[in-house]
Amino acid sequence: MGTTAATASQRRGRGGRERILAAAARLFATQGINATGMEQVAEEAPVSKRTLYAHFRTKNDLVIAHLQGLVLSGATLESVLTREDIPPRERILKLFGRPAADTAPVRGCPFIDAAAEFPDPESAVHSYAREQKLRMVQLIAALVTELGCREPVALAEQLATLADGAASRAMVLGEADYGRHARAAAEVLLEQALPGTT
Structure with a gap:
């Protein structure tokens, strides 16, 4: 089957949604x-605009x-x-580790990236990004509560800020393992906040 025939077959075949999402990613x-x-997404997928x-x-x-899809x-x-x-x-400390996939260029947090590209806080994309960043704090708070922290939300906000900041700097500097700097600060925060770790 020639390249043109294969492309035409893909356009008519199943899996269009998955191809669109893969191309968009x-x-x-x-x-x-x-x-x-x-139009560029449709061409890359490849699918018709319809x-x-x-x-x-x-x-x-x-x-x-x-x-x-990234969340799932x-x-x-x-x-x-x-x-x-x-x-x-x-x-918690793995938040500051090197990304599993070594990709170039180094990418930051997709939710921060999306919120920056859709700055209107009322937009659907910005709202979804905000929900995910709030969920991150809730997940960290649950973990530090399990570890015995008396002020879990405050500690969770500090750790989330460190993780987001490290991810952003890793992207800007093109340094995939930049999180090691934030991990050192996170370890200090955990030692000070958790009972029996000082």
Whole structure:
């Protein structure tokens, strides 16, 4: 089957939604969300524009589905916090580890990136990003509560701020293991806040 025939077959075949999301993920990661047009996503998928808009009526719908897919896949900074095979303290410290996938360029937090590209706090994308960042604090607070912290929300906010800051600096500096600096500060915070660790 020639390349043209294979492409035509893909366009008509099943799995259009998955191909659209995969194409959007690649394009958003390499050139940003706002710089990526819907026609470019359709071409990259490849699907017809009709198929694209049948699955995602607006670009906002596509962006939110992309972010939801990252959450479900465990490909976000916060995903380590729900891993029950790792002790609570180590889950928190893994927020500051090197990303599992060595990609170039180094990417920051996709929720912070999305909120920056959709600065209106009332927009659907910004709202979804905010929900995920609030969820991150809730997950950390639950873990430090389990560890015996008396002021879990304050500590969780401090640790989340460190993790988000480290992810952002890693992206700006192109330094995947930048989180090691924040991890040292996180260890001090945990030692001071948790009973029996000082």
